[in-house]
Amino acid sequence: MFASKTIRWVAAAALALTASGAMAFEPAGKVECIAPSDPGGGWDFTCRSVGNVLEELELVPASVQTINMAGAGGGVAFAHTVSKRKGDDQLLVAASTATTTRLAQGQFPGMNVDMVNWIGAVGADYGVIAVSKDSPYHDLNSLMDAMKEDPRSVKFAGGSANGGWDHLKVLIAAKAAGVENLPRIPYLSYNNGGEAMTQVIGGHVDAFTGDITETQGFLESGDLRVLAVLSDERLPGDLSNIPTAKEQGIDAVGPNWRGFYMPADIDEDAKQYWVDAVDKLYASDQWKKVMKSNGLMPFHPDSSEFEAFVKQQINDIQSLSKEIGLIQ
């Protein structure tokens, strides 16, 4: 009895010691960042640009090596992190709303949100609903009114698969506007936003759903009219003349955030180090410059709330996906 108590004491003391030792957690040597896509995509950008700024700010000892691990829309990288990298405290994995969407819809079989550590977000790209310049619709309400009358009257084109984030944004807005019969709304899925926009501008499809950065080229040329941006407040800079859905009376927000998760079973201190690192990065001038030149918008939930935000987003997407019959 007494002996076991002592042992427990010793163990606790030892734990405290190692913990205080790890208080000064500092990454040593190589830090890796997995981009779960081929080079050139959004996740690849997240890894490379964050890696560069982390180096500049000297938050990492040497360099951050970006590793592309494409497959299953991030599923291969997620599985790799869960099964092979447990406890690796020098590994960041790029994530975004696409990751939470797939987690919510059970597209990473046998895996869930609790199997990794969610670190933080470094910005977001906000959803938009847009039409071609010749379209009869001039604001979000007229578009939604037409859909209330007949959900099949407006056909949407977007760059994600059916049930993917671009599709969900339409549903979020339509639901907030009071459109009934959501599964009836036609959504045409293209390989990417560019292809979808070309079809909308060519007059073949009625409306475009995507992210604001995707629309910039056609916004400047005047071919595309953005009816609403799905953000809490108006966006900064040149984009401040685009009305939000909220101010048009439709309470719909759709941030496509960019951030990171890490493997499970890492020390609390190591996790704290990386959470702080992401906070410092987000506050830095260097990162603000990166955001500005790449059209990334402010989005950075408080580090204590990030995990809760991720889970909330997953819950929302789950209930919406059930509503349209995508999952049971």
Place this chain on the structure above:
Amino acid sequence: METLHYLSLGFGVALQPENLLFALMGCFIGTLIGALPGLGPANGVAILIPLAFTLGLKPETALIMLTAVYAGAMYGGRISSILLNIPGDEPAMMTCLDGYPMARQGKAAEALAISAIASFMGSLIATIGLILLAPLLARFALTFGPAEYFALFVLAFATLGGITGKNPMKTLMAAAIGLIIATVGIDLSTGTQRYTFGVLELYEGVDFIIAIVGLFAVSELLFFIEEKAGAGREMIKVNPLKLKWRDITSIFPTTLRGGVLGFIAGVLPGAGASLGSFISYTLEKKILGKKGYFGEGDPRGVAAPESGNNGASSGALVPMLTLGVPGSGTTAVLLAMLVSLNITPGPLMFTQNADLVWGVIAALLVGNFMLLLLNIPLVGVFVKILSVPPMYLLPIVTMVAVVGIYSISHSTFDLYFMIAFGVAGYILRKLEIPLVPVILGLLLGPEMEKNLRHAMQISDGDWSILWSSGLSIGLWLVAIIGLLLPVVVGPILRRRMQAAKEKVG
């Protein structure tokens, strides 16, 4: 005017030292690949794709290198046609007809020089055509809705075998294999997984690049192991070059006609470079009639097919860049590369990726000059390499393929997959089933399916949307012609090509 602005932008990209270096490297390797009998341009580009990934090249640099390989292979094909009477690749077949006789008459150097100049002219004319036509066609692409795209893909499949294709049934089978493989992965229109059996690596479907490198590069290696083709072939010695200015000016009209004809053949989907060289040769023979001595070493008989096939190779880039529909096997491989770099061909690419598209076009012009320089004074180098046994070359190819594919995804699964494709490619080639339609089926199948379903969604299930516009009706008509023509004219053309070849052989 706008075009000129973009073109100068393109030269800014193409003339960066790094890009110049890789263009030069591409030209050199391309010529080499073209010269080696058996290794065609599609294989050449497929082999070099992993290299681009291994070196971690920027998208524009990677594409510049690959288009340089493509252009170089078209130049290189003629070398073995002239010296060995074995075409380095299929489009160079017609060059044997007059090239080899010239070489036997002790004018090998002249034949090589004339064909290099003709290649240069053909390429130059077609690149100018590309510069003029592509932006126009890109803007026109906005009028393509789902129904029109569907008709266009049907057209691409209908003309797949090409007019000179050998066995239509086998072509069809090959395309069907490609279509079957293309169904693996997530179905974009419903979000359901098809044929993935819970294997995460299959969720996004089969990666084109892995399929291409496996089918072309790895199967090539297997063939080599089987043949143990160690020995070089007996070759005609190259004499010192004696080329007069008059010799060049005399082939000038021929190259002009050949380049234009080749360009047109290249733009048409399915026709490709072989047809380009064939029709420019036959036309030249018709025009000059008795004034020429075709088949017995007429320099114009060397110039016509070479300007034709090089013209066609640049022409084939037009539909690929503007509509995303490749006009030949090699452009299909290039398209796969574009897609894997997250770049979508079409009107958007010409503005949003202007530096890339115009950089590649400018590099095509620059590369053409490089190729001319490489192919006249340095032709001796290639001739020497041609006599090196391939046993030193192919292990390098294997290494590059393995490292390159691994560096894309860091997954050993992809490597096994690549090897599986290599074995499949080997078996298909043994059965004489062409590989290019497999790739086209794989690349175009999902697009065709997607557009059909989109058309149906837009029309709420009314099939008549598929032929409701003038454009789509036109495309259907061309598709029908493309399907019938090989049956009617094909045998005649093939017989003539065969007869012409036998006369020399």
